[in-house]
Amino acid sequence: MTQQYKSAVKGNWYNGYSPIERDNKFKVLKKLIAAGTLPLASGPCALCSDPDIPVEYHSEDYGEPYLWEPPAMYCLCRSCHRYKLHQRFWQQSLWLSFIAHVRRGGYSRDLKQADIKQEVETCRHAIEQGQIFTLSPLRPYQNIVGLEWFANLRIDAASLTDPASRLNRDSLLNKE
Numbered sequence: 001m002t003q004q005y006k007s008a009v010k011g012n013w014y015n016g017y018s019p020i021e022r023d024n025k026f027k028v029l030k031k032l033i034a035a036g037t038l039p040l041a042s043g044p045c046a047l048c049s050d051p052d053i054p055v056e057y058h059s060e061d062y063g064e065p066y067l068w069e070p071p072a073m074y075c076l077c078r079s080c081h082r083y084k085l086h087q088r089f090w091q092q093s094l095w096l097s098f099i100a101h102v103r104r105g106g107y108s109r110d111l112k113q114a115d116i117k118q119e120v121e122t123c124r125h126a127i128e129q130g131q132i133f134t135l136s137p138l139r140p141y142q143n144i145v146g147l148e149w150f151a152n153l154r155i156d157a158a159s160l161t162d163p164a165s166r167l168n169r170d171s172l173l174n175k176e
């Protein structure tokens with residue numbers, strides 16, 4: 001992938017939604033928060049489960065009518081949101097090793113500790129070599145591995161602009 005294409009797509013298109021579509025939802029989100037209709041994002045982080053970290057809204061879906069709750073929207077800590085989830089197309093092994101870290105009960109902020117960071121780096125290299133590396137547990141994991149909302153997200157850059165990567169609106173709107 002060329003650097004030019006990468007910068008054109010990065011941080012713009014997502015899940016088959018254009019920058020304009022994404023921006024439109026974001027503008028409505030800001031209005032609803034300002035009006036008090038929607039609460040500010042609150043934790044725990046829906047990716048790493050950290051209960052004591054500031055979080056921000058992340059949308060997986062930008063279709064109308066807008067939806068403001070999972071699976072269309074999640075509250076994520078900044079590190080999970082900006083440096084893991086949205087980077088997964090360009091740093092796939094980083095993403096996969098980070099999910100392994102989350103599943104051993106790791107928070108994003110744990111990676112500030114040198115020994116933990118090093119262990120996840122080792123895991124990342126193992127993934128790149130097609131090998132298995134088991135991280136030592138940090139905390140009990142509350143979710144079912146493989147059924148998390150982030151378990152099977154596409155990590156190919158083509159998914160950013162691919163209309164087929166949009167969430168199924170029918171199932172979103174008909175959910176109880």
Ligand SMILES: [Zn+2]
Pocket residue numbers: 045046047048049050076077078079080081107108
């Ligand atoms: Zn997080």
